Amino acid sequence: MSFVRLAVWCVLPIGSELHALNAWETTSLQDTVIRAAAGDASRAIHIYDRRGKTAERRTHRELLDLARHRAAALARHGVEPKDRVLVALPTSWSALEAWFGALFRGAWPVMLAPGGAMGAVATQAQRIEELCERLDAKKLVCDANFRDELAAAGARRAAARVVTPEELAATSVASALPDPRPGPDEIAFLQLTSGSTGRQRAVMIAHRGAVHNPIAIEDAVSAPHGRPAREWNRGVVSWLPLYHDMGLVGCLLFSIAHRFDLWLLRPETFLTRPELWLEAVGRDGPNLSPAPNFAYQLCAERVASSELEGADLSLWAASLCGAEMIRPETMSAFCKAFAPRGYGASSLRPCYGLAEGTLDVTCVRTGGVRTQPLPQGADSGFGLTEVVSTGAAVRDMEVRIATPGGEPLPEGRIGQVRAKGPSIFLGYFNDPEATRESLQDGWLCTGDLGFLHRGELYITGRTKDLLIIHGHNFMPHELEWLAESVSGSGGTERSAAFSVARNAEGEQAILVMEIAERDGAALKSLEREVRLRIAREMKLPLAEVVFVRRGQIPKTTSGKVQRGELRQRYLEGKLERLG
Structure with a gap:
């Protein structure tokens, strides 16, 4: 595979002097920073x-x-x-x-x-x-x-x-x-999976991927303009955590690679005052700024366009959206709320990515939100009737839909999403078994489900039990362990966690606990303790805690919890609740 080629000249200090470095081929993150410093x-x-x-x-x-x-x-x-x-x-x-x-x-x-x-x-x-x-x-x-x-x-x-x-x-x-x-196939850094929770795997990102992915993103967002973003864009604005791949690669490394200005807000600042994000985007543009679905929903619900101090959102050249399921009603609400400030729907760029792909795998190039009905008989697990296009594969990447055995499926058929290309990770650090499961014949098995329509990817759900809430990944077994370890929860047979969609609010966490019969006051006390423990230690508010009699949580013959089946019973109202 050829190196990523950038027609530039870099300088770097050797002693006290500056010497020209012919960097027609930039193969490492160090070279990327050196080149930016010389610009x-x-x-x-x-x-x-x-x-x-x-x-x-x-x-x-x-x-x-x-x-x-x-x-x-x-x-x-x-x-x-x-x-x-x-x-x-x-x-x-x-x-x-x-x-x-x-x-x-x-x-x-x-x-x-x-x-x-x-x-x-x-x-x-x-x-x-x-x-x-x-x-x-x-x-x-x-x-x-x-x-x-x-x-x-x-x-x-x-x-x-x-x-x-x-x-x-x-x-x-x-x-x-x-x-x-370093060479392009040497490790540049490790990216932890699952945000800040659960047993985190360390994704080994090669210099090739770390250099390639920002170039692929720039190629995608530049498509409607007919020329590179560096010729018309000024900066990047982000409140995303630097430990999140979208914050680290999609904002920090992306801005350095293309020599953009970068404005960084703290995540906690955004959560308490989301209007500051929009005000920053609407100053001194054009600017690019990505965020998960929940951020657009939060702004639509809590920020009035009249509150924004001098913000011109027509300067928002590309507002990328990814990291969790993208909901069309959220995108519509955001566009409506901030149209008075110049925001246009054509700025929206839904995308799909994951840490194992360095970041972006697909991205909408022409702007706006395109949807397709959920194929008949399919269940996303998110309460969706239509799904959003996340675009075609970014530069040099391939995406296909496959059966569990790896056989390619035609367009319109739901299957496992697989990806291949220079941005795919090298494997998990010191975890060869997980690496073998995720990398098969050069293809990354993402664990997500979707289908292709006219070459664009539509995500419909996932094969894994992972919960993705507000762009952060949560391992269900950790919620379950915390719930079962709460003082006073003696008599709990087992618990199970999963996520569902609640109107336009996106995914929310549900916890079901099998427990011995108790009176209403005792159940309320236990629920309060469970909610507090999980909120404190995982920073995750539970949408609902459901107490059921023993035997209500389905499991396999080997004793493994069937969370997908439990989610379906919950949605259909078939759980026999206590209290």
């Missing part, structure tokens, strides 16, 4: 504070200098090439310095959700301790307070590997290290 000196990354009003600006050249210093600092702290370096920091310059520092050391950076939110320190500490052991992480970059919390929670291995951003910044470095020169 337009006015391009920069702007990271907002918690209030979302003041941004700290640094250029791509400054990012490169900081990355090189942090690389040398990490080396002084014992980090070698190919070591794993975990970064558990909020959206901040400290997070970027640590992540790119590990990259320029030749180590494999791993972005994590920052710890301590909503009192879930103990659970987060347990997960990070397990990750440190499983990934054999050399260092964990986090703040000093979280280091103390890790130690207090018993995560001694993780606490012992902590180096703080302040310690890295203060490390004396005599001279910069030589920049790594």
Whole structure:
């Protein structure tokens, strides 16, 4: 497979001098950053504070200098090439310095959700301790307070590997290290699956994929304009977490690859004040900005167009939507709500991707939302009667629909979604069995179901039990374990979690618990405890907790819970409820 070709010239410092680097072939993320630093000196990354009003600006050249210093600092702290370096920091310059520092050391950076939110320190500490052991992480970059919390929670291995951003910044470095020169098929970084929850697999992303995917995205969004986005677009605006592939690859790496300005809001800022996202997009454009379906729904419900301070949403050149099921009613509501501010439906670009594909696999090129009726007899599990096109395969990628055995299916037939191309991951770190299950004859088995219509992909559901709520992945067995471990839930035979759609609100989590007979007051008390525990430790509000008699949750002959069958019984009202 040929390298990704970019007709550019890069410069990089050797000692105190700048030397030209012929970079007709850019094969690594390090080259991408070096090339950006050599470009337009006015391009920069702007990271907002918690209030979302003041941004700290640094250029791509400054990012490169900081990355090189942090690389040398990490080396002084014992980090070698190919070591794993975990970064558990909020959206901040400290997070970027640590992540790119590990990259320029030749180590494999791993972005994590920052710890301590909503009192879930103990659970987060347990997960990070397990990750440190499983990934054999050399260092964990986090703040000093979280280091103390890790130690207090018993995560001694993780606490012992902590180096703080302040310690890295203060490390004396005599001279910069030589920049790594990895090959395109070497590992660039590890991307964790399942957002911030569950037993997370570490997806090995190659430099080839990390370089290719931003180019493929740019190719897709440029189609209606007839020329590359770098010729007409100014910047990227994002509130997405940097530990999410859409935030890391689709915003941060994408903006650097194409030398766009980047404005980063913190996720918690968006959730409390979503209007700040729209205001940022509507300033100094044209801009690109992606988000999951729930973000568009949240804005449509909570933000009045009259509240937006000087925002011109006609500057929103492409609003990509992915990471969870895309609902046509959400897209319609958003377009209607913000048409007075200049937003046009042609800006919408539904897309489909996953961490194992680096990010984007398909994307709508011509803008707008196209739907098809759900094929007769199909059940999406999401309460949908029509499904949204996520577009055709992006540049150099292939998509096909197949039977469970891998045989291709014709257009219009629902089957397993499979993908192939330069952005597909190398495998799961230290998990050969899961890798064999996901990669078959060069094809990625995504675990999603869908069909093709006129070459475009329509997602109808998934084969896995994974719950995707507001763009984050949740493992059902972890919800079930937490529910069954709640104090006072003695007598619980088993529990099962699944997701359903609730009107235009998207997927929501349902928990069914088999339990011994109790009076109404006891059930309400137990429900309250279960909801609180799951909200605190998984940051997930349950839409409903259903108590049933023993034997109501279907299972296989080997004792495995049949969550799909249970979901169907729930939707049909066939569960015999207690209380």
